[in-house]
Amino acid sequence: MRVTVKLFARLRDLAGTGELIREVAAPATVQTVWNSLTAEMPSLVKYEGTMSVAVNAEYARMAAAVHDGDEVAFLPPVSGG
Amino acid sequence: MALAAVTRDPLDLQALMRDIAEGGAGDGAVAAFTGLVRDHNQGRKVRFLEYEAYEPLALRALGRIIDEARETWPGVRVGMHHRIGRLEIGEASIIIVAASAHRAHAFATCRYAIERVKQIVPIWKREHFEGGEVWLEGATADPDDEKTKLAAYRIACA
Numbered sequence: 001m002r003v004t005v006k007l008f009a010r011l012r013d014l015a016g017t018g019e020l021i022r023e024v025a026a027p028a029t030v031q032t033v034w035n036s037l038t039a040e041m042p043s044l045v046k047y048e049g050t051m052s053v054a055v056n057a058e059y060a061r062m063a064a065a066v067h068d069g070d071e072v073a074f075l076p077p078v079s080g081g
Numbered sequence: 082m083a084l085a086a087v088t089r090d091p092l093d094l095q096a097l098m099r100d101i102a103e104g105g106a107g108d109g110a111v112a113a114f115t116g117l118v119r120d121h122n123q124g125r126k127v128r129f130l131e132y133e134a135y136e137p138l139a140l141r142a143l144g145r146i147i148d149e150a151r152e153t154w155p156g157v158r159v160g161m162h163h164r165i166g167r168l169e170i171g172e173a174s175i176i177i178v179a180a181s182a183h184r185a186h187a188f189a190t191c192r193y194a195i196e197r198v199k200q201i202v203p204i205w206k207r208e209h210f211e212g213g214e215v216w217l218e219g220a221t222a223d224p225d226d227e228k229t230k231l232a233a234y235r236i237a238c239a
Binding site: 009054073 | 137
């Protein structure tokens with residue numbers, strides 16, 4: 001199945017893109033998507049402990065299920081205001 | 082005017098105050114907070130900031146903060162607008178307006194809201210300073226973490 005991955009701020013810079021499409025095998029979780037991403041982009045790995053994740057623009061956990069067509073976002077620590 | 086907004090346009094505090102204060106014959110106070118881009122940070126001379134957002138989630142997070150404030154201080158009315166894109170020194174990055182029967186609730190809501198923005202709203206600033214640029218990173222966003230929520234409440238009511 002196919003998911004859209006969104007990356008922001010430093011994660012976007014490290015990946016060189018803010019959006020990409022990933023193919024992952026079902027059943028998948030946010031963790032599955034992250035693992036497939038970091039396998040290709042090891043510089044992202046160190047963010048796993050401090051980032052937040054979202055599925056379809058709602059905050060989620062790494063163990064959350066991901067379905068075909070979902071948008072999965074990886075968010076570094078925030079700095080708004 | 083929407084209560085929660087993420088926009089590339091300059092923020093209009095007067096318009097938001099008008100909207101929030103409207104129809105509030107029972108109000109005793111309207112408090113406002115404006116966050117500004119300042120010219121220095123951690124010993125660096127700041128040239129300008131660039132804000133980036135995950136817009137749909139940022140809007141929801143702002144809405145969530147408004148709901149939390151209403152639950153905490155019943156009757157309070159609150160609006161919050163965050164600007165993104167390139168902001169120059171002295172420009173407003175965020176405006177928060179709260180109206181209530183009581184000044185304590187209006188002040189507390191403004192303080193609570195800005196603390197929560199820094200905890201859970203997916204917006205990032207890239208600081209362009211003399212000699213380089215850097216992504217600023219603050220809190221790991223976790224809206225369900227009661228400890229950080231309580232910390233914001235304590236600051237608001239200190």
